[in-house]
Structure formats: structure tokens, C-alpha cells
Amino acid sequence: MAPTLANITSTTEPSKVTEFVIHKGFGVKGLSEAGLRSLPKQYIQPIQERAPDRSTSGWPCGDELLEYMKKTETVIKKLLEVLMKRLNVTKIDKEKESALMGSKRINLNYYPICPNPDLTVGVGRHSDVSTLTILLQDEIGGLYVKVEEEEETNNNNNWVHVPPMKGSLVINIGDALQIMSNGRYKSVEHRVVANGKSDRISVPIFVNPRPSDLIAPFPQVLANGEKALYKQVLYSDYVKHFFRKAHDGKQTVDFAKI
Numbered sequence: 001m002a003p004t005l006a007n008i009t010s011t012t013e014p015s016k017v018t019e020f021v022i023h024k025g026f027g028v029k030g031l032s033e034a035g036l037r038s039l040p041k042q043y044i045q046p047i048q049e050r051a052p053d054r055s056t057s058g059w060p061c062g063d064e065l066l067e068y069m070k071k072t073e074t075v076i077k078k079l080l081e082v083l084m085k086r087l088n089v090t091k092i093d094k095e096k097e098s099a100l101m102g103s104k105r106i107n108l109n110y111y112p113i114c115p116n117p118d119l120t121v122g123v124g125r126h127s128d129v130s131t132l133t134i135l136l137q138d139e140i141g142g143l144y145v146k147v148e149e150e151e152e153t154n155n156n157n158n159w160v161h162v163p164p165m166k167g168s169l170v171i172n173i174g175d176a177l178q179i180m181s182n183g184r185y186k187s188v189e190h191r192v193v194a195n196g197k198s199d200r201i202s203v204p205i206f207v208n209p210r211p212s213d214l215i216a217p218f219p220q221v222l223a224n225g226e227k228a229l230y231k232q233v234l235y236s237d238y239v240k241h242f243f244r245k246a247h248d249g250k251q252t253v254d255f256a257k258i
């Protein structure tokens with residue numbers, strides 16, 4: 001039976017939400033199907049199972065993460081250089097460097113084994129708000145990317161699994177690059193399915209503009225008279241818009257559409 005909002009009488013009381021999401025097995029999808037438009041502060045993970053607070057106890061492998069971020073810098077720079085060349089951006093000055101890779105964030109995603117994977121989602125369909133995302137995934141799998149309609153295969157299945165390959169990184173184009181390239185590079189819609197057999201871990205590095213950067217299609221892209229598809233937006237406003245709503249496919253980018 002479909003859940004109703006009455007099942008979750010108080011959305012801010014963690015024990016009620018835990019009961020609904022985990023013990024009753026509705027999952028986070030159940031919450032959204034019940035009509036909840038924003039998630040309560042504490043949900044899913046019972047307090048005793050949460051990772052320690054970073055501000056008080058430090059990350060379990062902070063040094064390794066920082067070193068990993070440092071090591072990926074070369075590949076990020078190289079990728080952006082190549083991508084920029086195709087847009088006729090041959091010189092990456094300070095302003096462009098900031099808009100392309102002025103801030104970075106690393107996440108540690110942990111997907112616990114799920115007793116009812118069909119009743120929930122791992123991560124809902126979305127595109128990243130980054131310029132690029134450099135994703136390291138373990139051997140479990142579960143990441144899917146959406147193939148654009150014109151590339152659709154005959155069997156109508158346009159979600160393609162991204163199989164884990166030892167020693168490889170997954171590179172996603174994000175919305176910021178879609179905006180700055182005036183749509184020449186398209187951010188990839190993706191999702192992660194829950195897994196009933198094992199835990200899964202992924203480590204994305206989000207390469208972003210600085211929050212105070214104004215992002216818009218690069219003048220070089222519009223030089224031949226091409227019409228701008230996107231207006232100038234303050235990057236922090238763009239990110240705020242993303243986090244204000246539930247994952248909704250590729251709709252975030254409409255925020256910058258002219």
C-alpha cells in the first residue's frame with residue numbers, strides 16, 4: 001500500500017522517520033512518494049551508526065584524502081585544457097581558472113547493504129553542479145548514466161550501467177561546464193541503485209567554480225554570433241538552488257536558462 005504522510009506524523013522526530021524508512025522498509029523513495037518535499041535534518045542513519053562528527057574527531061583518513069586530491073590535480077588540469085581547446089579557449093587566465101576549478105570538494109559516499117533495494121533509491125537521478133566530477137568507485141557497481149534520446153537503443157533502455165574497472169576513474173561533465181560551454185558539453189544525468197548484496201563506497205571529487213564566481217557562456221564560444229542559451233549566474237546561487245530541492249534529473253540547469 002502506498003505510504004501516506006499520516007504514516008510519518010512528525011517529520012522532524014528521527015525515531016519516527018527511522019521506523020518508517022528502515023524498519024517499515026519504505027526507504028527514502030517512500031518519503032518522497034508520501035508527498036514530502038524536503039527531508040528532515042536527521043533521517044535514515046540511526047545516530048549510533050553515523051560517522052563521527054568531522055569537526056570534533058577528524059576524518060578517518062584525512063591525510064590520504066588530501067593527498068589523493070592533490071594527485072588528481074594534474075589530470076583535472078589536463079582534461080580542462082583539452083576541453084577548453086575545443087571551445088577555442090586557448091589561454092586559461094586567472095578568472096577562467098577560478099570558474100573552471102576554483103574550488104574542490106571531496107565526498108565519501110557510503111551505501112549500506114539494503115534489505116529492500118527495489119523499494120528505495122541509492123541516489124536519485126541528477127546531474128552534478130560541478131565543472132567536472134572525478135569519481136572513484138569500488139568494485140560493486142550500481143552507477144547508471146542516462147543516454148541522450150537520439151542515442152537511444154532500440155530496446156528503449158536508456159540507462160547505461162557504468163561498470164567498475166580496476167584502476168579507472170569515471171569523469172562526469174557537470175552543469176557549470178554545460179553553462180560555460182553554452183551547451184556544447186552536456187552534464188550527464190546519473191543515478192545510483194541500492195544494492196541488496198553488499199555495501200558500496202564511492203569517492204567523488206567535485207571540481208567547481210568558486211562560490212563568488214559569476215558563470216556564463218565563455219565569450220570565445222559566442223564569438224561567431226552564437227546565441228547565449230544561459231544567463232550569467234552567481235555560482236553560490238546555483239548551488240543553493242540545487243540543494244533547495246529533491247533530485248530531479250537535469251532540471252537544475254533550467255535555473256540558468258535564458
Ligand SMILES: O=C(O)CCC(=O)C(=O)O
Pocket residue numbers: 107109123128135137143190191192201202204
Ligand atoms: O556513487 C556514485 O557512483 C555517484 C554518486 C553521485 O552521483 C554523487 O555523489 O553526486
Ligand SMILES: [Fe+2]
Pocket residue numbers: 126127128190
Ligand atoms: Fe552525482
